[in-house]
Amino acid sequence: xxxxxxxxxxxxxxxxxxxxxxxxxxxxxxxxxxxxxxxxxxxxxxxxxxxxxxxxxxxxxxxxxxxxxxxxxxxxxxxxxxxxxxxxxxxxxxxxxxxxxxxxxxxxxxxxxxxxxxxxxxxxxxxxxxxxxxxxxxxxxxxxxxxxxxxxxxxxxxxxxxxxxxxxxxxxxxxxxxxxxxxxxxxxxxxxxxxxxxxxxxxxxxxxxxxxxxxxxxxxxxxxxxxxxxxxxxxxxxxxxxxxxxxxxxxxxxxxxxxxxxxxxxxxxxxxxxxxxxxxxxxxxxxxxxxxxxxxxxxxxxxxxxxxxxxx
Amino acid sequence: xxxxxxxxxxxxxxxxxxxxxxxxxxxxxxxxxxxxxxxxxxxxxxxxxxxxxxxxxxxxxxxxxxxxxxxxxxxxxxxxxxxxxxxxxxxxxxxxxxxxxxxxxxxxxxxxxxxxxxxxxxxxxxxxxxxxxxxxxxxxxxxxxxxxxxxxxxxxxxxxxxxxxxxxxxxxxxxxxxxxxxxxxxxxxxxxxxxxxxxxxxxxxxxxxxxxxxxxxxxxxxxxxxxxxxxxxxxxxxxxxxxxxxxxxxxxxxxxxxxxxxxxxxxxxxxxxxxxxxxxxxxxxxxxxxxxxxxxxxxxxxxxxxxxxxx
Amino acid sequence: xxxxxxxxxxxxxxxxxxxxxxxxxxxxxxxxxxxxxxxxxxxxxxxxxxxxxxxxxxxxxxxxxxxxxxxxxxxxxxxxxxxxxxxxxxxxxxxxxxxxxxxxxxxxxxxxxxxxxxxxxxxxxxxxxxxxxxxxxxxxxxxxxxxxxxxxxxxxxxxxxxxxxxxxxxxxxxxxxxxxxxxxxxxxxxxxxxxxxxxxxxxxxxxxxxxxxxxxxxxxxxxxxxxxxxxxxxxxxxxxxxxxxxxxxxxxxxxxxxxxxxxxxxxxxxxxxxxxxxxxxxxxxxx
Numbered sequence: 024x025x026x027x028x029x030x031x032x033x034x035x036x037x038x039x040x041x042x043x044x045x046x047x048x049x050x051x052x053x054x055x056x057x058x059x060x061x062x063x064x065x066x067x068x069x070x071x072x073x074x075x076x077x078x079x080x081x082x083x084x085x086x087x088x089x090x091x092x093x094x095x096x097x098x099x100x101x102x103x104x105x106x107x108x109x110x111x112x113x114x115x116x117x118x119x120x121x122x123x124x125x126x127x128x129x130x131x132x133x134x135x136x137x138x139x140x141x142x143x144x145x146x147x148x149x150x151x152x153x154x155x156x157x158x159x160x161x162x163x164x165x166x167x168x169x170x171x172x173x174x175x176x177x178x179x180x181x182x183x184x185x186x187x188x189x190x191x192x193x194x195x196x197x198x199x200x201x202x203x204x205x206x207x208x209x210x211x212x213x214x215x216x217x218x219x220x221x222x223x224x225x226x227x228x229x230x231x232x233x234x235x236x237x238x239x240x241x242x243x244x245x246x247x248x249x250x251x252x253x254x255x256x257x258x259x260x261x262x263x264x265x266x267x268x269x270x271x272x273x274x275x276x277x278x279x280x281x282x283x284x285x286x287x288x289x290x291x292x293x294x295x296x297x298x299x300x301x302x303x304x305x306x307x308x309x310x311x312x313x314x315x316x317x318x319x320x321x322x323x324x325x326x327x328x329x330x331x332x333x334x335x
Numbered sequence: 336x337x338x339x340x341x342x343x344x345x346x347x348x349x350x351x352x353x354x355x356x357x358x359x360x361x362x363x364x365x366x367x368x369x370x371x372x373x374x375x376x377x378x379x380x381x382x383x384x385x386x387x388x389x390x391x392x393x394x395x396x397x398x399x400x401x402x403x404x405x406x407x408x409x410x411x412x413x414x415x416x417x418x419x420x421x422x423x424x425x426x427x428x429x430x431x432x433x434x435x436x437x438x439x440x441x442x443x444x445x446x447x448x449x450x451x452x453x454x455x456x457x458x459x460x461x462x463x464x465x466x467x468x469x470x471x472x473x474x475x476x477x478x479x480x481x482x483x484x485x486x487x488x489x490x491x492x493x494x495x496x497x498x499x500x501x502x503x504x505x506x507x508x509x510x511x512x513x514x515x516x517x518x519x520x521x522x523x524x525x526x527x528x529x530x531x532x533x534x535x536x537x538x539x540x541x542x543x544x545x546x547x548x549x550x551x552x553x554x555x556x557x558x559x560x561x562x563x564x565x566x567x568x569x570x571x572x573x574x575x576x577x578x579x580x581x582x583x584x585x586x587x588x589x590x591x592x593x594x595x596x597x598x599x600x601x602x603x604x605x606x607x608x609x610x611x612x613x614x615x616x617x618x619x620x621x622x623x624x625x626x627x628x629x630x631x632x633x634x635x636x637x638x639x640x641x642x643x644x645x646x
Numbered sequence: 647x648x649x650x651x652x653x654x655x656x657x658x659x660x661x662x663x664x665x666x667x668x669x670x671x672x673x674x675x676x677x678x679x680x681x682x683x684x685x686x687x688x689x690x691x692x693x694x695x696x697x698x699x700x701x702x703x704x705x706x707x708x709x710x711x712x713x714x715x716x717x718x719x720x721x722x723x724x725x726x727x728x729x730x731x732x733x734x735x736x737x738x739x740x741x742x743x744x745x746x747x748x749x750x751x752x753x754x755x756x757x758x759x760x761x762x763x764x765x766x767x768x769x770x771x772x773x774x775x776x777x778x779x780x781x782x783x784x785x786x787x788x789x790x791x792x793x794x795x796x797x798x799x800x801x802x803x804x805x806x807x808x809x810x811x812x813x814x815x816x817x818x819x820x821x822x823x824x825x826x827x828x829x830x831x832x833x834x835x836x837x838x839x840x841x842x843x844x845x846x847x848x849x850x851x852x853x854x855x856x857x858x859x860x861x862x863x864x865x866x867x868x869x870x871x872x873x874x875x876x877x878x879x880x881x882x883x884x885x886x887x888x889x890x891x892x893x894x895x896x897x898x899x900x901x902x903x904x905x906x907x908x909x910x911x912x913x914x915x916x917x918x919x920x921x922x923x924x925x926x927x928x929x930x931x932x933x
Contacts, residue, residue, distance in 0.1 A: 055797065055831045055838075075831065077800035077838025078767050108424035109766065111463070115420060120453055120618050138674070138742050139750035141432050142717065142765030147466040151423070154459040154591055156616045277466040281595055288598040288609035295602040303468045304432055307749035309674050309742030317744065362783070386779065389813075394772040394806035401776020404711075404754075404761065407783075409776075424766060425803070429773055433754050433763040 028191040029166035032130055035187055036061020038173035039098055043069060048096045049177060052076060052083045056101035060130055081110040084127070088117035091124045096177055102136065103129030103145030103186060111151055118182040119155035126176050127184045133222060133272030134300065134318075135189035138309040145186075146300050150277025152184040153250050159203060160250035161185040162221035162279075165194050168247050171201035179203055188222045188272075190311055195225060206253035208260075212240035215333055216260040219270045220246040220279050226315070227270050229322030230329065237326075237335055249279050254286055261287050267295045268329055272320060275299040296332045298325060340503035343535075344442040346481035347499050348373025351410060351440075353482075354489055355381045361489060362402060364388055364411040366395045371501075372412040372442045392417045396425035396437075403435040408489055411437060415444035415498060419460035430494050431467040438488045439464075439496045444474075445586035446614055446631050447502040447536065449624040456619030462591025464496040465564050471517060472564040474498040474585075474593075476538035479508035480561055483515035491517055498535065500586075502624045505539045520567035522574070526556035529646050530574040531638075533584040534560050534593045540628075541584050543635035544642065551639075553646055566596050572605045581609045582642055586633055589613040610645045612638060648866035651932050652695065656862050658925040659729060660690040664891045665918050666725035666738055671906050672915075674742025678750070679895070680902040682721035684826040684859070684886035685714075685793050689722045691865045692791055693730050701731040704758040710788050711777050713762040715770020715804075716795040716824065717751040723760065724748045732759040768801025770794060771821060775811050778819040778879075789872070793822045797829030799840045805850070812851025817873035820880045824859065826888040828899040847881040859884025893917055 043049040043065060050072045051057065051065055057075060058066070066073050076083040080101060087097035099106060106129050107114070118125045129148050136143040152158050159181060163172040169187060176183045196207075209224070210231065219227040224245050234241055242260050246253065261267050267287065269280035280297030287293045300318050308314045315321045319328055355361055355377055362384045369375040369387060378385035388395040392413055399411040411418070418441040419426070430437045441460060448456045464472045471491060475481035481499060488495040507523075523538070524545055533541035538559045545555040556574055560567065575581050581601060583594040594611030601609055614631050628634050632641065663686055671677045689712070693699065697710040714723055721741075728735050733747070737757075740746040747756045751765025762773050774792040781788050794804065811819055823843055831837050840846070844854045853874035857864040865884075874880040887896050892914055895901035 053831070055829055058831060075837055077834075077840075078798055078829070079800035079802065079838065081802055082800070104424070104766065108427055111423040112416070112420040116454055136750075138746075139718075140753065140765055142428050142751050142763070147427075150466040150591065151463065154462050154588060156618050274466060274468075276599060277462065277591060277595075281591065281599055284602040285590065285595055285598045285611065288594075288602060288611065290606075291608050292606055293602075294606045297599070297603075302466070306745040308744035308746075309676070310744070313744055383783070386814075388810055389806075391806035391810065393768075393803040394775070394810055397769055397772020397803070397807065398776035398779060398810070400762070401773040401778070402780045404773075404777055405780035405784075406707075407780055425769060425772070428763060428766050429769050 025194050027194045030191050031166060031169055031187045032061040032189065034166045034169050035173065036065065038170040040065040040068065042173060042177050046177065048094060050074065050090060050095050050097050052087045052097050052099035054078055054080045054083045054101050060100035080105045081113050084110040084113040085117050087125045088121060088123040096124055098126045098128065100128035100130055102143055103132040103148050104143065107145065107148040107151050115155050119157055122157055123182060124180050125182055129186045131189040132186040133188065134305055134314050135311055137311040137314045138307045140307050141304045144305055146274045146305065147277060148186060149249055149273050149279055153282060157181060158250060159183045161247060162249050163247050164221060164224035164245055165192055165196060167194050167196065167198050168201065172247065175201035175203055186221060192222060193225060195228065201247065204248050204251045204253060206244050206246045206256045209243040209245045212242040213264060214240045215266045215268060215329065216242045216244060216264045217268045217270060217329065218244045218246060218257065218283055220249055222272055223270045226320065226322045226325055230325035233326035234329060237330060239333060239335065252282055252286060257283060257286060261290060261293045265293055267293060268298060268332060269295065270298045270325055273299050274302050276302050298328050339506045341478040341506060342501055342503045343475055343478065343481040343499040344373045344501060346478040347440055347442065347485060348376035350482040350485035351377040352380050354486060355384065358489060360407045362386065362407050362409050364395050364399055364409055366390055366392050366413040366417065368413055374412045392422040393425045396422045397429050399437045400429040400435050403437045409437050410440045412440040414455060415441035415460040416455055416457035419463045420457055423463055427467050431470055434469050434493055436492055437494050441496060442499040443501045444498045445500060446619050446627045447500055447586060447624040449627065450621050452621035453618040458588045458614045458619060460498060461563055461587050461593065462595060465596065469493060470564060471495040473562050474535040475561050476535060476559055477504055477506045477508055479506060479510050479513050480515060483513060484561065487515050487517050500536055504536045507539050507542065518562045518565045518567060520570040521559045522556065523559055524557040526554040527578060528554045529580040529582060529642060530556045530558060530578045531582050531584060532558045532560055532597055534563060535586050537584040537586055537633055540633060540635045540638055544638035547635060547639040548642060551643060560593060563593055563596055566600060568600050571597060571600050575601055575605045575607045579607050580646060581607055582645060583611050584633060584638055585613045587613050588616060590616060612641055648863050653862045654929040654932050656691055656694055658929050659694045660687050661918060661922045661925050663690055663725040663729050665922065666728050667721045668915050668918060669738045670721055670724060670741035671904065672911060673739045676903065676905045677721050678718040678902065679721060679904045680888040681716055681719040681795055681824060681826065683890045683892065684888045685719050685824040686722040687860050687862060688793065688822050688865055688884060689726045691862060691869060693726045695866065696869050704732060708786055708788050711761050711790045713770050713774060713792050714752065714764055715792050716767060716798050717764030719793065720752040723752060727759040733757060767798040768803040771804050771807035774819055775807055775816060778816040779814055781818050789818050789820060791820045793824055796823055796825045796827065796834045796840060800838045808847060808850045811879040815877045816879045817877050820872055820882065822882045822884050824886055825884055826886045828888045828902065830902045832899050844883045851878060852881045853878040854881045854883060856883045859886040860890050891918065
């Protein structure tokens with residue numbers, strides 16, 4: 024139901040567990056992270072398909088890749104920096120270079136681990152994962168999309184990184200099949216293109232209300248897939264509005280904003296304003312919303328930045 | 336200039352030895368690759384200040400961080416893949432986050448590693464290091480620049496990533512007149528039709544390509560960006576504003592590296608069409624370095640052809 | 647056997663530090679109390695008895711160094727640093743607040759006395775190695791103390807550090823394993839059994855001592871005999887009680903991270919205040 028608040032981790036774990044009932048190849052890896060990734064039911068129902076590695080992310084990625092060579096579909100979920108930064112080279116070589124069918128899921132992404140600080144915040148995961156040739160990156164925007172993304176991710180054959188958050192998020196859209204690589208036009212407009220992904224979409228939709236009041240007609244593109252980018256959709260929009268804003272809970276360099284900038288760099292006269300966390304070590308607060316507002320990533324902050332960019 | 340070729344890893348080893356005499360607090364760490372990274376040159380002169388950590392790169396970065404907290408200046412060396420790739424999170428959390436004064440001397444970067452193939456060819460290290468807040472990222476073009484960069488890195492307070500190559504490359508700078516400043520690009524040739532922005536071994540290739548282009552009636556400006564972070568925004572914007580077309584050239588993925596950094600600058604401040612030349616989004620492969628450079632299209636001839644099509 | 651007065655004083659300090667932990671939980675509403683409280687007696691003994699540190703001059707060149715490889719135990723370090731006078735105790739009330747000096751994992755640039763930015767597991771031993779190696783290089787006699795957790799040991803980087811510390815003969819390095827037996831998912835030996843931890847470190851070339859890490863007498867005895875063996879790094883395997891001092895939380899994995907309720911927090915504060923008065927009396931009686 025639109026507006027219903029749901030826990031992204033539980034939603035994810037439940038969705039994978041449902042799929043695993045039908046698909047016996049699905050196995051789950053944990054680095055002391057299974058229950059907190061929503062796999063409580065999976066552990067009860069499929070103990071023989073659950074592999075607890077302890078706090079050993081590098082090892083878990085390697086083992087998952089090895090198991091994938093034998094036709095299994097391993098899903099490994101833990102706190103985002105510990106499945107991206109810590110085992111980067113294992114992901115690159117064992118999953119990427121070896122083209123293994125492992126599904127890596129980074130939870131508590133962005134600054135959702137608001138007070139645990141830099142070591143646990145993940146503002147570089149898009150930046151890292153997109154450097155691995157053949158990698159797919161998903162960042163579903165609402166709980167229903169998480170469920171559909173799980174189905175798509177497991178059906179798809181190849182390495183995938185999916186990023187999910189932590190606090191409850193509202194259902195934003197009607198259920199529809201998740202097509203990897205496809206973005207959606209959430210609203211049409213001609214003054215500026217706003218491209219959003221993951222948890223930011225909720226705030227962009229809210230920011231849009233403020234923009235409307237200011238007479239700004241924004242074209243809003245939602246990207247549940249960050250890699251491969253929906254290039255045609257983005258190019259067409261940029262050609263039309265000339266001004267593009269990207270919004271993500273990520274550093275302003277390296278992530279989706281940089282990917283869009285690189286994509287559009289051969290177009291004349293298109294400027295891109297990248298919104299996100301500046302490339303500094305983010306500060307902490309036990310209040311996630313407060314931290315988002317501090318970095319102007321809440322609806323108000325996004326609206327303010329878009330208005331400033333348009334000179335309004 | 337003509338004929339003389341030196342690999343920047345050699346320059347690194349030589350520079351460390353020279354600086355070791357000058358600066359007593361300089362220490363060097365390696366992970367079983369001193370012979371290849373050329374820190375062996377330093378090791379012979381100062382065995383007490385050279386620490387071989389064995390094949391354990393994560394630990395080496397942690398040790399370097401620990402040493403830096405005591406006021407010494409460690410240069411931690413291994414291949415780019417094992418520095419930026421294997422030990423990424425240790426660099427991010429143990430060196431970058433506390434902003435410790437560690438210098439990472441990464442050799443064997445890029446496709447020109449040659450025969451060792453994809454697991455050893457790091458075409459993403461610039462992008463990886465560029466994501467870390469406060470990290471300075473330097474990729475010198477030749478022997479003269481590499482030596483100057485090592486000293487500048489030593490004198491800079493904060494973490495620095497230095498990218499060196501395995502392959503011998505032409506010496507293009509004049510030792511007497513050369514001046515290195517972190518964050519300042521160098522215009523090697525003025526031009527009006529297109530700006531070629533290059534880094535590392537692609538600088539000499541870009542210069543050669545510019546000469547070829549001249550014969551075809553295209554007047555290219557050539558800029559050497561030895562510091563990718565912080566990048567020389569002013570120089571880039573001024574040149575892009577003048578020529579209206581920019582081409583970036585690097586021995587690195589077209590994603591996130593020099594091309595990415597330049598696109599980010601121009602996409603915000605001077606939106607002119609930009610072409611990114613580099614390794615496309617694929618893994619590398621084993622082969623002789625010179626042939627790989629041709630195959631992956633970053634030699635002078637390929638650059639010349641691509642620029643012509645673009646202009 | 648350590649002197650009775652010395653032990654009584656440290657037990658009192660530890661109880662006061664546990665009060666500081668509760669004060670931070672009160673401020674933030676939550677915290678990684680389990681490992682903080684299991685390791686707190688060790689941290690207290692180090693700062694109040696053993697280490698050469700100066701709260702007025704936290705960067706003193708020849709100071710002994712302490713760091714938490716398991717950075718989430720930081721409430722223990724914050725509590726002890728505050729009690730020792732490294733910073734104003736009011737800072738404890740900012741736990742969980744925006745841009746606090748005492749974030750959920752320690753930051754050396756935010757708080758005096760913190761020596762490393764840890765939090766991601768498997769980093770601390772390597773950093774401690776480097777500090778110890780620099781000491782050796784300069785012929786200084788400071789010591790480096792680090793605490794790691796039993797749950798953290800599967801991280802491969804720890805074993806890189808373990809073998810290197812032995813190779814470089816770091817007898818100025820002491821690593822405590824806070825062996826509380828529990829991690830977020832439950833029993834450490836079920837999640838990934840690293841036993842025998844002492845034998846593994848011995849095989850890597852360490853001198854190993856096995857103690858009760860919540861018994862001040864045993865902690866002091868172990869600290870008094872460092873280096874355990876000349877030329878070797880020392881590992882002190884400490885059996886501890888997770889959430890030690892919370893009568894309702896001891897030895898429960900659920901208290902790895904505690905989302906505190908008002909009621910239980912009230913109870914804990916009351917019990918800890920009673921313990922402090924009791925220990926104060928005991929100390930006075932010895933004088």
